[in-house]
Amino acid sequence: MLLLQFSTSHYCRKARLALGYKQIDYKVENLTPGLHMLKLKPLTGLSTLPVLLPQIQGHPQAIGDSTQIIKFLESYQPEPALFLTNPEQQTEAWMLEDWLDESIGTATRFVYYQFRAKEGKQVDPSFLSQMLIRVVRQQYGINDATVKLATSRLATSLAELSLRWQKSEYLVGDSLSVADITAAALLSPLALIPDYRQGYPWLFERIVQIHQLCGEKLPPGL
Numbered sequence: 523m524l525l526l527q528f529s530t531s532h533y534c535r536k537a538r539l540a541l542g543y544k545q546i547d548y549k550v551e552n553l554t555p556g557l558h559m560l561k562l563k564p565l566t567g568l569s570t571l572p573v574l575l576p577q578i579q580g581h582p583q584a585i586g587d588s589t590q591i592i593k594f595l596e597s598y599q600p601e602p603a604l605f606l607t608n609p610e611q612q613t614e615a616w617m618l619e620d621w622l623d624e625s626i627g628t629a630t631r632f633v634y635y636q637f638r639a640k641e642g643k644q645v646d647p648s649f650l651s652q653m654l655i656r657v658v659r660q661q662y663g664i665n666d667a668t669v670k671l672a673t674s675r676l677a678t679s680l681a682e683l684s685l686r687w688q689k690s691e692y693l694v695g696d697s698l699s700v701a702d703i704t705a706a707a708l709l710s711p712l713a714l715i716p717d718y719r720q721g722y723p724w725l726f727e728r729i730v731q732i733h734q735l736c737g738e739k740l741p742p743g744l
Contacts, residue, residue: 537591540736615693618701630708635664729744
């Protein structure tokens with residue numbers, strides 16, 4: 523299998539965690555932002571990554587979107603499972619996954635790129651890196667006002683995750699699920715931001731544990 527990705531994307535990290543947890547052999551191809559659309563449009567009609575190319579006869583040529591990739595992997599190789607056997611718990615796990623995908627992943631992106639453009643500029647002050655950050659900030663409308671909203675949204679989400687993860691090893695049920703790997707991936711960029719590292723040590727302990735369980739390299743900052 524081949525995973526088309528941006529190397530720094532937390533949504534692509536989510537797909538890698540799922541592939542790693544299921545112990546599926548795969549390779550990655552890192553695409554260049556902007557130019558990536560030339561390759562993706564003919565494959566999926568989409569402009570977003572990750573995209574998985576199963577390269578297996580009888581299976582789809584290309585699967586776009588991290589959620590759809592996980593659904594495919596679960597049907598292709600059911601064990602070890604990322605879906606919970608209890609239907610109510612699995613529904614809850616999907617609700618968390620969708621909330622994390624649509625709201626928290628976006629909030630993380632806003633806070634992360636604000637940090638990288640300002641006090642975290644020294645992480646990589648190179649011209650190419652800073653140019654990419656400027657493009658991302660412009661593309662998504664990242665500014666002081668939108669970052670303030672994103673910061674508030676993250677505080678609410680981390681309070682909810684804290685109640686779950688500090689009460690149990692898993693967000694839902696008694697085994698790793700799609701909710702856990704989604705949270706671990708989409709919140710991982712916060713590891714570079716000192717305020718979050720100091721304020722939420724339990725979060726990064728869990729992110730490390732899930733990455734180790736999935737055989738995935740730890741995100742920057744960890």
